[in-house]
Amino acid sequence: MSDEAPIRLIASADDPALRALLEAGRDELASDAQTVALAAKMGPLLGGGGGGGAAGGGAGPGKVLGKVAEAGALKASLWGGGALALAVVVAGVTAGVAVRQATKVEPARSTALASGIASAEAPASAAPLAPPWPGDSAEVAAVPAAKAAVASASTPTFVAAAAPDPADEVKLLQRAEDALKSDPSRALALCDEHARRYPGGLLGQESEVIAIEALTRMGKRAEAKARAHAFASHFPTSAHLGRIAKILGEDP
Amino acid sequence: MPYVWRVLRRLGVGESDVEDVTQEVFIVVLRRLADFEGRSSLRTWIYGICIRTASDYRKRAHRRHERATDSPGTDIAVEDRSFAAREARAELDAILSVLDDDKRAVFVLYEIEQLDMNEVATAIGCPLQTAYSRLHAARARVVEEAQRRRQQGGES
Numbered sequence: 001m002s003d004e005a006p007i008r009l010i011a012s013a014d015d016p017a018l019r020a021l022l023e024a025g026r027d028e029l030a031s032d033a034q035t036v037a038l039a040a041k042m043g044p045l046l047g048g049g050g051g052g053g054a055a056g057g058g059a060g061p062g063k064v065l066g067k068v069a070e071a072g073a074l075k076a077s078l079w080g081g082g083a084l085a086l087a088v089v090v091a092g093v094t095a096g097v098a099v100r101q102a103t104k105v106e107p108a109r110s111t112a113l114a115s116g117i118a119s120a121e122a123p124a125s126a127a128p129l130a131p132p133w134p135g136d137s138a139e140v141a142a143v144p145a146a147k148a149a150v151a152s153a154s155t156p157t158f159v160a161a162a163a164p165d166p167a168d169e170v171k172l173l174q175r176a177e178d179a180l181k182s183d184p185s186r187a188l189a190l191c192d193e194h195a196r197r198y199p200g201g202l203l204g205q206e207s208e209v210i211a212i213e214a215l216t217r218m219g220k221r222a223e224a225k226a227r228a229h230a231f232a233s234h235f236p237t238s239a240h241l242g243r244i245a246k247i248l249g250e251d252p
Numbered sequence: 253m254p255y256v257w258r259v260l261r262r263l264g265v266g267e268s269d270v271e272d273v274t275q276e277v278f279i280v281v282l283r284r285l286a287d288f289e290g291r292s293s294l295r296t297w298i299y300g301i302c303i304r305t306a307s308d309y310r311k312r313a314h315r316r317h318e319r320a321t322d323s324p325g326t327d328i329a330v331e332d333r334s335f336a337a338r339e340a341r342a343e344l345d346a347i348l349s350v351l352d353d354d355k356r357a358v359f360v361l362y363e364i365e366q367l368d369m370n371e372v373a374t375a376i377g378c379p380l381q382t383a384y385s386r387l388h389a390a391r392a393r394v395v396e397e398a399q400r401r402r403q404q405g406g407e408s
Binding site: 009015017022025037170174239242 | 254257258261262268269271272273274275276279282283305308309312337340341343344345347362363364366368369387388391394395398399402
């Protein structure tokens, strides 16, 4: 066996057909609909305005990227230390969305993106058929949604949303998770606080999982099961369903 | 972070699930950021999280008897993709699916994500020699499977 790194198949002429397949695999990006959905989930990390620059007529991808990097740098300076890395990561995701959108100046798609971003703050408008959910609070809906729509319709600037600092959201839930074993009722109270302070926040699902585990640990199994059921019907494809089943001791 | 999406797809996460799994990767990144010690690049560290998350997903999908990869044409999200590229990716994923998880991860990181072998070993958390032997085995298996599928396609 050789220790030399072999020439990559993608750069080798031995099997052109396989090489073409590898290139197709390398070139895959999320589709527009998928990036919109993802932006809706990730948007709050950038203060709700992550995709705002997408549709600016005069904004080339480079300019949008610059804006995203600025937003990331701003967040980084607010968060300090390890969060710098995260801000860069998040900026990277949104840059991917922004660049792809910026390359197609197409009103219908821009509107779709705006509503995607807005729906992160107002899930009710995005999922009218879903059952009520703590995150679907009407009080956060109207103003940010309108702001996001206006911003993405014409200007390449980021909306300075009145959203709470996502770093605080993360910290709150970390406290909840830390309290799970020693004091589950406190963990539950922190999850309730999360629902109040961050309706439609990035970690809504995470918060609910912690709450379900807290209820289980407090012996309130029926309530835990009811909330797990509501969770499953609201997020039927959530990656957290496995963990919830584990908490309840059920086969997923 | 478009590479998260792509690497999850190549590691066998179905198209209809990749959004949720990407979100899961993000949550893990958020939660473990305090543990990131800078011993590898952030990118390499995130690849490691992708591999573990995709592996968990595949086990889950198997238990639920779900398909880990979608059949073409079932997803409205793919409306504006080129059919040829989509076919090519479906073929590639079919070939990759003959690899076990360990070999698939090494192959995808080296051949598609184009990490160097030190980064591959770090992301996966295995010795460099192990990464090399998995890569050699994976390449042989992929080339063989690609040829087998072509021959089969030619005969029918």
